[in-house]
Each structure stands twice: as structure tokens, then as C-alpha cells.
Amino acid sequence: MSLSPAGPPLLSARDVKVHLRVHRRIVKAVDGVDLDVYPGQCVGIVGESGSGKSTLGRAMTRLLPNVEIAELSGSVRFCGDDVLAMSSETMRALRRHRGLSMVFQDPLSYLNPTLRIDRQLAEALRHLGDRRAVQQKSAELLQQVGLDDSARILRLYPHELSGGMRQRVLIAMALAPDPQILVADEPTTALDATVQYQVIQTLRRLNKERNLAMLIITHDLGMVAELCDQVYVMQGGKIVEAADVFTLFDAPQNAYTASLLAAARRLHQTKVLGSAATP
């Protein structure tokens, strides 16, 4: 749960601004955001569409798509080094080992449909060199994300897997470089309810057992309640509230946060039905 974190933050954003040029207008997608993720912490960024949360996540991992950027300022310090200011090689090195990894929303778009899973995982594990080490590590990674039948799954193509399995493969690939922080953008939105629940529990286990810090970007307050320790609420490019998860849900300070919670409660019946704690 949330204790006061000791030591410096792992990832620290200060006054991040991302202004985009769309059809001759400037859109302030992210307008001065401060954010901290401590080692082993699971932080959630909650917002609706247009809040800028996805842009923020992609800016922080330097994975913005092809749009015209009017301004990109501020600092994103990872272990002290500014991610936004570093060279491409340094960034690539970070991505390959003990750095930041990102998981996106739609696994089918981000897996190569013409390659089997073992080839794709091997791509991510190139730094190991030795073929046997790669095979062993691949199997290990799949087991870590709850895909125990790893030998069979490695031989499959992405379209032969179900949505939940694909998403877990993506997470496994993101874990391959042994990152210190995993950034996930709507990791379960495209999935069915039962599978969504399992993937969330997988993420939770990775967070708690491996001390893997996480930054979860989502619109789903239920996911935040399940998974996160610290929550930032985003609206119109700015952070409107930041608190630990219990405080946020019990006593929101900001009117927008309160309205989000009211809507979620309108939809979620909060009584947990008796037979839910099985099988």
C-alpha cells in the first residue's frame, strides 16, 4: 500500500509541456505537468479522452507519433538523467536495459503478424546473445506473465492467440530488457472482463513481487482502484489532483475528480456480490 516513499523518485517530470500544431491551431495537449514515480510504486494517471494523458505517457517515453510539435519543454528525469534532452543512442540504450518500457493499448497492432512469438521475443532479448539463454529467458518471461504453457505459445503467430494472451505477450516483451519502470497506456481496454481482471492481477503481482515501478494511464477508475498506490487526475492537459489512492477515492479535493467518482459509482454497484470470492 502507500507508505511515504524513501529516497529519490525513479521518474520525475517537471513542467512538461507538449503543444501540438493541428490545422494551423496550437493544441496544448499537455500544459505544465509535474509527476513523480518512486521505485516500486504503481502510479495511475486518470483522465477522459482529450485530457492529454496518452500524450503525456508518449512524451515521457519519447514515442510521440507523427504530429507537428509546436513546443516540447520541461524535464523528465529518469535516475537523474533528462529523458527529453538525451541523445537517441542513450535513449535506445535505456530502452534496451534497465530503463523504461512501454505497453500500448491494442496488442494486435504492436505485434508483427508475420513472425512467431519466439522470434519477436528474441528480438527484445538480443542483448543476451547466446541462443539457449534467449530461449530460456523467453520461457521465463512468459511464465512471469502467467502464460505457463510457454513452449506451445512461443511457436504460435499473434493471430492464433486470444486478446488477453497477446496483451500478456506484449507485457512479457516489455519486461525483456529488465526495465525499472513499465509505462502502460490503457493496457486492458480492448479485453474482456475476465481477461482484464487477470491481466490486472498479473500487473499487480509484477509490481509487488518484482518491485517493478509502474505508470498506468487509464480512464477506468476501477482499474486504478485495483492496481495503483498513487493517482494523478488529469484534465485539459493539467494535473488537477494528486493523492494516494485511498485518499483520492474517500475524500477528493477537486470538483472534477468528484464528478468522475460520482459517474463511476453510478455505473459500478459497489456491493461485492456474495459469491464473487470464488472459485
Added chain:
Amino acid sequence: MSTPILSARSIVKSFGGRSWFGGAGNARRAVDAIDLDVNEGETLAIVGESGSGKSTLARMLLGLIKPTSGEVAYYGEPMGAFTAPDWATFRKAVQPIFQDPASSLNPRMRVDTTLSNVLLRHRLATRDTLAAEITELLASVGLDAAQFHDRYPHQLSGGQQQRIAIARAMAVRPRLIIADEPLSSLDMSVQAQILDLLISLKSSRNLGLVLISHDLNVVDAISDRVIVMYLGKVVEAGPTRQVLGNPANDYTRSLLAAKLVADPHLARERRLAMDAAVASKSRQTPTPDVQGASQ
């Protein structure tokens, strides 16, 4: 007991069965012998995950695809025997709302054109009364006509798009709406608004509603009866209170167990309870993933 608006008897939909050289080939039953009834003014929820066949079922109920076998009847009249006037009547009585509001509106058509096509086709308005009808229709879904009538879908938010889709469905004054995951693509606060809109339209016009959803919270909020689908079959059916409060079937139970709640205290309690249960019984939880891998 009056005749149900829609009833389905043993409907089956198979895909990919035909082969040039005869034989059944690799037929897959998306919908596997389902019976159901929808009564006037009632809300029936169809719950299932992807691959359960619920969308195929919805399209058969809407008369958009034909069942491979079995019959869907409208007030007792089988659809297979419909004449052109029968179809015209049916089309005014049963209307759809789809999951992705952006794709359920023609991207190249303005809001007022979309609505006027429907109104003029069914002679619900003349050229003179068109503007007034459209204004009223938009107002009934909570939109100001002056602001929205000449917009294109890409100029609307997801919630607004879904409202237009609802307005289009309501334009023909239907008796039954078949809504396939109407809330899933929307932001949470917008979901609550659209849900309230559906509830108010339902009660003010005595509308029947078939709601297809994977979200049990929404189902609980709005429906009278529920059927649960898995791989094309009905695994459980009954009044909502009963099915969700006291499920008889394991699959229904697993759906309930997977429900997310917007409350971190409850989430933690549930996790602790599950950890305790697993620790004490050391039983493997079957993962639907592995079963569904061949889909």
C-alpha cells in the same frame, strides 16, 4: 400474457460451412440453438464476452442477417415469411444502437441530413416540418439543435455521437431498441449520462430494450432479465436480481468475480479473501484464455 415483441426459437448461425465439394466442412456455430423472448416494455440483457455470439444474435434479431436455421418472430409473425409491407412495419418498430458511435454515423453526412433521411423515408415529416422535427428529436437526446444540426461526426465527441445515434433510432418511434454495447466506447462520465438517457427514454415511451453488454454493472443498473452467453449457447437465464445475486453457473460466477469496483478498500478486501481462498485450497483457477486460444 401478451405476445412477445420478438421471439427466437432454436436459432443457429453457422459460418464457414460451405465447401465446393459437398460435406459440412469447417462450420463454426456462432449462435447455437438459442431461444429467447422479449416482451413489451421489458429490458433484457444479453451478457457475454467476445466470441460468445452476442453480436451475431443481435444482428439476427434485427433482421440484418438470416439464421442458418430456426426462426425469429415479430409479434408471432416469422421473419422468414415477411412481405415488403411487413418489413416496413418491422423496420419502424425495432431499431439498433451500436458500440462504436463514430462508426455508426456516416462520416460524410451532417447530423441533420442523417436524421432527415430517416424522417423523410418513413414520412414522419414533410419538407416543411423537417426542421421542427429535427429540433425536437435532438432535444429529446439532450442536444441543442442550433449548435449541433450542421455538424459532421468528426466534430462531435463520443458521447454526442452516441446521442445522435440514439436520436436516429428514436426518430421512427420504435417499440424496441437493440443496443449492442452502447456504452463500452465512451468515457466513464459520459457512460453515466448515456445510461441515464436510455433509462429516461425507456420509461417515458414504454420502450423495450435488448441490451448486450459485457459490463455487469450496467446490466444490474438497467435490466429486468438477463441471459448469459458463452460460445454461442445460453448458460444461464433469469431475472437480473437472481442471476447476478445468486448465480447457478460457474461461468456467470467467474464474470462476477472479475467485476472491477471503483473502491480501493473493497478491491483490497477482495484480494485478501481470494489469496486466503487460494492458499487454503491450493486449487488451480481455470483460465478462459487457454480455452479460447483457438478462436
Added chain:
Amino acid sequence: MPAEPSVLLSVPQSLSRSRTSASLDLLRRLFRTRFGGIGLIILVVISALSAFAPWFASNGPMDLGSPALQPPSWQHPLGTDSLGRDVRSVLLYAGRSSLTIGFCAAAMAFLIGGTIGAMAGYFRGAVAAVLLRVTDLFHTLPAIIIVLFSVSLMGSSFWLQVAAVALAIWPIEARIVYGQFITLSEREFVLAARAVGLSTFHIIFREILPNALPTVIVQVSLDASTAILIEAGLGFLGLSDPTMPSWGEMLNRGQEFLELAWWMSVFPGMAICIAVLGFNLFADGVTEMFNPRASAVAPKLEG
């Protein structure tokens, strides 16, 4: 279908509302693409030059008064040909027939191919099977063979040329329209239109076709450039209408005098290239407009 980058980031789109400003908006977007605007300008310029040929030409196309085989000079900027005609004037008048054949053949190919493709794509089943097989049949025959065959059978007056070329290229159009109709008829707004009882005519022409337009425009544009090339080939082989000058016919005439009077061949050749370039750039521009991922307009930030 992959979302536009701005959709990925949930950025609001433009707000132009009325029909005229929507067209202006499209024009603006075309000019924002790398070469689409240039393509359009090229097409407009060569069409204007040909259409208003009498204004730009010094003589009529049949005036044989000038001395033959003169190299480019002030009086005859593009030289004169073997019959003593001013090449510039002939070029402009020839442009009329070449471009018109190009446009008309593309339009006819669209009408034939588009109808067949639309019906196959919307009605599917047995209808589609038959129509697609017919399409395949015509598709496998090489364009040149079809064209030569038709022309030798029926002669080479203007409309027969147009028909011959259209016959050669309609299968491509049919395939494209078929593909569009197959995907679009599954879209939910089409299902909604069917569910509300709108007529098949309305669905095909008012719901689906406007959404297929970008792809269709690109294809028609490419077809026009192909048509111009085929027509040039016909003229070069001496099979075009002898009563009307065309670029291909000029190339035919210039063949003999390649060493003596290069200007008789080079200028018509350039004209053909520019026309084809114009259509292709325009087509690229339209593709870029509706498929932003296909281009790399802004610098990437990927580290």
C-alpha cells in the same frame, strides 16, 4: 483501420461547417501535402492551355504555311514539323484530344468498373461470383491487346478510341470499388441505414459511395494517366484518328526525323510526361490527405 495520429492523441479536428468552406478546406489540405497541390496546378494549367488553344497558338493546327523542319526560334518557339506546322500550335491542339481521351476513358472506366464493383461488393453471393469472374477475364488480357483488337475491328474515331481504352482499364477500377464496398458495407452506419429501412439505391449512392470517394478519385486519376499513355501508344503506332492531331500522332510523325528534327518528338514526349506526372502527383496528394500515416510530414521524435 489505424487511427490518425491526432486521433490517437484525442486532438479536436477542424470546425469548418458549410459546404463551400468544406471544399475550400479540402483544397487547403491538398496544398498542404507534399506534391498534391503541384499536381493539381499542373493539371489545371495544361487543361487550360489546351482548352484555350486558339489564344496561345499562333496558327491553327492544320496551317501548313511555315517552312518545314525549322528548329525552335522566336517565331516558332518549339520549331516546325515536317509538314510546316508550328509545333507549339499543334501541341496545344493535340493536347485537347489527348487529354479529353484520357479524362473520358477514365470516366467511362469508372462508370463501367465502378458499377460492376459496387454491385459485386454490396450484393455478394452469386452476383459477385459472376461479376468478379468477368472482371478477372478482362483483367488478364493485356491492355494493348484489347485496345489494338478493338481499334482494328471498329476503327479509330474519337469515341471508339475512348471506348477501347476504357475497355482496357475498367477491371482495375472494378477491383478497387469492389474492395471499398466490401469493407464499407460492413460498417455500422450502413447496418443502421439498412435497419431503418432506407432503400438499396440510397445506401449505395448516398451512404457508401461518398465514403469510397477518396480511393475512387485516386484510382480515376491514375486511370487517366494510364489512358493518356495508352492513347499515346495508339497514336505512335499510327492507329489514332487521322483527322485529329494528338500527342501520340506527333510522336509517330517525329520518329522519322529523330536526328534531323528532335523537337518534333521531344516536345510531345515532354507534354505526355507532364500530364502523367500531374495526374500521379494529384493522386499521391489525395492519398496523403486521407491517409496521413502514409507520409512522414513532421520530424519524428523517436529516440
